[in-house]
Amino acid sequence: MRSRKGNGVSRRSAVEAAAPIVEPSPILPRNPAVRVGTLSNGLQYVIQDHKDVGGKSVHATLEVHVGSRDESAGEQGMAHLVEHAAFMGCDKERAALAMKGGQSNAETDYHHVSFETVVLNAEGLGAALELLRQAGFEAKLNRDVVERERLVVLREKAQMDTHDYAQECAALEALHRENVLGTQFPIGSSTLVQGWTVGQVKDFYKKWFRPSNSTLFIVGDLNGREEEVISEIDRKFQAVEAGVAALRKPVYHEWHPKAPTIRIDSQSQNSAVGRITLMSKQPVHPLRTLADMRKYVAEDIAIRAVASRLQRASRGMGVPVVAEADCVDSIREGCRVSSIRIGGTTVEGAKLGVREAARIVADVCSSPLAREEVRVFGEDYVKGLADMEDASSDEQLQMLMDLLLLGHTPVAPEDATGLAKETVKEVNPMEVMEGARRVFGGLLDERLRVYATGKGWTKAAILEALRQGSMEKGPRPQPLALHCHRLLEDDESSTPHVLDIGKHDGVYSTRLDTGVKVRVVQSAGEPGSYRVRIRWPGGALRARSAAHATVASHVLASQWQTADGSVDAFMKEHSLSEPVMGQSLEWTEISVSGAKDVQAALEFLKYVLGRQVKAGAKGSVHIAKALASLEALKSGKDLSLEREGLDRLVSRMYPGTDVLREPQSLGQVQEVTKELSWGDDSQLEIDMVGDFDSPQEAFSAAGRFFGSSKMVEGQADDETVATLPNAADSKTDAPQRVSLPKVADDRALVLLGGGMKERPRWQVALLAEDILNAALFKRLREETRLTYDARGSFLVPDRPSTGAGHWTVAVHTDPTDAAQCVTEALRVIRGMKQVDESSLARAKASVMGQLSQLQTANAFILAMLDKPGGLHGIEQVTSEEVEAVLKAMCVGPTSTHVVVAEGENDKVSTWLVCFVTIAPAKKKGSEAIVKPKAKAKGKAKAKAAATVAAIEVVHGGKEVLSLVGMPRPFKSLRELDMDEAATQVVEALK
Missing domain, CATH: 3.30.830.10 (Metalloenzyme, LuxS/M16 peptidase-like)
Structure with a gap:
């Protein structure tokens, strides 16, 4: 018998030396629903x-x-x-x-x-x-x-x-x-x-x-x-023919390129604003087993660790920097994308941000986190899953579509939460470090993809900032604080006492000793949760412009945050949402939601308001930093067609609001901050909606933090109460120059608006808005095929003393179709005189269909507190009431402002301004008289005349119109010199 040649290793030894067989991980339980x-x-x-x-x-x-x-x-x-x-x-x-x-x-x-x-x-x-x-x-x-x-x-x-x-x-x-x-x-x-x-x-x-x-x-x-x-x-x-669908080709991804890809936007070379996105991508790993989930949890903790350190680092910098870190499974692209975005500052500030980001990523990828940090970030992950148990049907649909498309196993939210709790207990710091390498490692090697905008970026500078940051020695980057139990000292709160509480239509109300008004609504629509809103008179009429709101958001959105993250820790510990500062026409407000003790939300709001008062003080570092950020952003500001047009429209309807005034100096920023504040605490109103054990629970919490001493004490006179000017008071004046937003293609925005003769009920205005939009859609899109988007809306103030309100119609169109759009839109408005019962029934079904889905939400209940009649009032609206509102649109202000721009100017096709006033009709059925105030010259004369002629056929025009034009001949944004184009157009419009 022939012997076999071998290496002298016995079969038993070979088996013992082999790697152990790894048992397959248990699969995740599929959602039985x-x-x-x-x-x-x-x-x-x-x-x-x-x-x-x-x-x-x-x-x-x-x-x-x-x-x-x-x-x-x-x-x-x-x-x-x-x-x-x-x-x-x-x-x-x-x-x-x-x-x-x-x-x-x-x-x-x-x-x-x-x-x-x-x-x-x-x-x-x-x-x-x-x-x-x-x-x-x-x-x-x-x-x-x-x-x-x-x-x-x-x-x-x-x-x-x-x-x-x-x-x-x-x-x-x-x-x-x-x-x-x-x-x-x-x-x-x-x-x-x-x-x-x-x-x-x-x-x-x-x-x-x-x-x-x-x-x-x-x-x-x-x-x-x-x-x-x-x-x-x-x-x-079942009866649909099967047919044979085409086969889809897979999308090729280069997971391991030989060198980084860095793209610097050539069109932003004149902008001082620095923005940069660091990216890498990898295949999506389907989440199907417990082992997959364990890796996923470790990676999620790593993402939170990097994001936390990045937030703290950006707050501690001497320049304003906004930095974010994220990693998502992108269904759009069929891959996992890791990214760090840095902006809100100059290019030099962004370079510092890149260096710090590289330092943080290198640290988390090479050094294990503390066990306590792993535990806390893991609990955040579990909380996120638990929140999904209350997802709406729409949210659940999107999650289900995403999960199946990515190959993940859909798990019932309650099962996912339970599995996550157990997994978080087992994940160790070494696993998190490995997860960080999988998620963010590509940002520090050849897998890096970069996109940067602003003057001063070079590939060498970006790579050098990354190299220096990843090699930097020194103290380890610190995460945000993990715990914070209190924000206020004991002397900033008081012992609550018995209050005189009234009740009307399910709303409990009282006034604290400081004059603060408090309202409470018990609602179990969102079990165990609540929403708190604190507001004061002022709102958009006090802020006066989007520019003011921008400054306010820079000052007020950052002043309450601390570099160590203690406030973040307090919010996390008490399950509080990010505070939202908003402005309606009449109010400035801050709101926050929570899922635990409402007392924490009120303590947080008291802290935020107290910091806000300090933020507006002379010498405030918050204002100085916000102004620096504003100046950086201003140099590269991309104008919004919608904002520009609406600001101009409202400024003509309500000239007293001065909506176009831009704050420039430190003093003006302080002025804006004060305008968004209140004169005395008696002007404050606190509204709370939630699943409270009793109204007294909420009132006691409000009394503890807002009932003993005032933050601001002054005189709450009538001047501090916002009052809407009458739109009929607007006067004809010289045409305003049209500033061009930076866009590549032809586009125009036609804005019409007018004041209301009488203030309608909000339910009637909603139905009138729906009927108006249906008519605009039918005429402009289906019959004349003119436009992609037309939207009408009614603004009805909550308080009768504020004013009657106004209506607006916005039409997005081409410059060449603008005149016809004006004509057709006005014809629709002129024709809105009768409402048949079928149109009203359709509008009621549409409006109720949208609002009924929201009626149990705490935020919706808050919004309805100042709207009497409730949703059942919609069904009670008659066609005569809606007709009265639509007929009121024909009255409008006493004068009309029209800005029409059209024509050509060598390289840039501009709109020459033809300013006209449409006077009221001399008699019923007669044509409006159109008087041009500024004549076009040369070749543009015929075009301007044609535009005027098109408007002449409209009967009885009394609307406010504002057309904002765009540069026309440039089809490729990458070939367009924006600054040159804007300069030429502005000169042409002078």
Whole structure:
């Protein structure tokens, strides 16, 4: 017998020397409420019976698995156009759904086209599924619909061609330079969209929009009727022809490039504002087993550790820096993206931020965290999962779609929370360090992708800042404080005493000894939670402009935060949300939500307000730092067309508000901060809504922190109460120059507005708004095919003494269509005189469908405190009441302001200003008289005359109009010198 040659190692020894066999990790428990099935034609359905705290709504979405990533080189934007034509061609189905209080929408992204519906309850699913079937698989795509939506898509593309959008695209190009995700965006190519035939559109639809290439999601309160829902799905979709869907090509990602990719925006070279995003990407690892979850928890703790240290470092810098760290599984791109974003400062300040970020990442990737830190961040992760147990049906639908698309196992929220609690106990610091390397390691090696804007960036400078930061020695970067039990000293609170409490319509109220008014509403809509709002008179009329609000947000949003993070720790410990500072027309307010003791929320608000008083003081470091940030941002400010136009419109309607005044100096910043404060504590109002054991619990907490001594003591005279000027008081004056926002394509905003003769009930105004918007949509989009977006709204003050309010209509359009849009919009407004019962019924169903989903939310209850009549008042509104509001739109202010810009000027096509006043009609039915105040010259004269002639046909015009124009000939943002363009246009408009 022949002997075998070997290495002399026995079989037993070889077995003993082999690596141990690793037992497979247990799989995660699948959510039993999620049911998945497939019809015989290939349509997959996913349904989940989900009890929504906010109501009984049901969401149904049809996701077709095709997006911009699947388009060929000559099809860029085809999925978007098909989505528009397929959805908007379903007029009857959309109307039937709206009559039942349902809502619908559609969207296109990299990886899908989705048709979305929401109905009030499961009984309305039939109409929703009818619409989804028609749009998804049986769309007619008639020529008139395709041509109409082609114009809509082109205008939508023009609106999106802003500087911000271009920067977003450029960042994606840096992240995905090796595949189509960096070049093929869902919005598509205008040139290609213009050239496709109707036949090509139909061919694309037939190729991709097949049942076997689609998934139907239904999530909501099905009340245990899943079998009935499945039967309804089968009845609606079973007869749809299966067909053969095209195969999707995988997207190629270069996970290990040979060198970093760094892209510096060439168009921002004149801007002193420094912004930079550090990115890396890796494959998505499906979350299917307990071992997967353990890795995921370790990575999440690492992300929180880096973000915490980065926040503390940015607050401690001498320059204003905003720094954020994150890592997400991106369904849009099919990969995991880690990023650190730094901005809000100069380029030199951002470089310091990059260096500090590299130092922090290197530290967390090389040194284990303290066990206490791991535990606290782990508990934050568990709390986040626990919060998902109260997710709305809409939120649950989005999570379910994301989980399945990424390959994760959907786990019931309560099971996920329980598993996370056990996992957090087991994860150790070494695992967290390894997780940090997986998540952020790519930011310090060749996997780095960078996008930066601002003057002074170079590739060498970026790499050097990263190198210095990662090599820097010294004390370890500190996280934010992990614990904080109190924010105020004992002498800043008092022992509560018995209060004289009144009650009216379920609202309890009292006044504290300091004069502070307190209202309490008991609500179990969000069990165990509450929302607190503190406000004072002033609001937008006191702030006067968006610029003032910007300064205030810089001062007030940062002044309460501390570098050590003790306030953050207090908020975390007491489950408090981030404070929100807002301005309505009449009020300035700060609100916060919580899930534990309401006393903590009131202590926090007292602390915030106390710091605010100090922030406005002379020599405040908060104001100085905010001003430095404002100056940095101002040099690269990208004007918003909407803000610019609305500010101009409101300034003409209410000239006393001085909305365009820009704060420039330190003194003016202090002035703004004081304007957003209050004159005496007796002006403060505290409102609390929540699941309290008793109203006295909330009143006692308010009395403890706001009932003993005043923060501000003065005279609360009438001057401190905001009063809305009468829109009829506006006067004709010289035309204002049009400042151009930095955009690449043709775009205009037509704004119309007028004062109300009498203040309507808020319920009537809501219904009038819905009816007006339906009429605008029909006329401007369906009949004349002029515009992509038109929106009317009514502003009704809460307090009668403030004023009657006003209405506005905003129309986004092309410069060439602006005059016709003015004409058509005014014709709609002039025609809004009679309201039939069917239109009123549809409006009531639409408004109630939207509001009924919110009625148990604490924030909604707060908003309704000053709105008498409640939701049931909507059903009581008569057609005569709505007609009265719509007729009031025809009255308007006593004078009209029109800014029309049009014409050409060599390189930049500008709008020459033709300022006109539309006088009231001499008699009923006669034409308005149009008197030009400034004449165009040269070649532009004929165009200006044509514009005036177009406006002349409008009867009885008394509206405020403001048209803000854009540069026209530039099609590529990357070739456009923005500063040069803006300079030429401004000169042309002088």
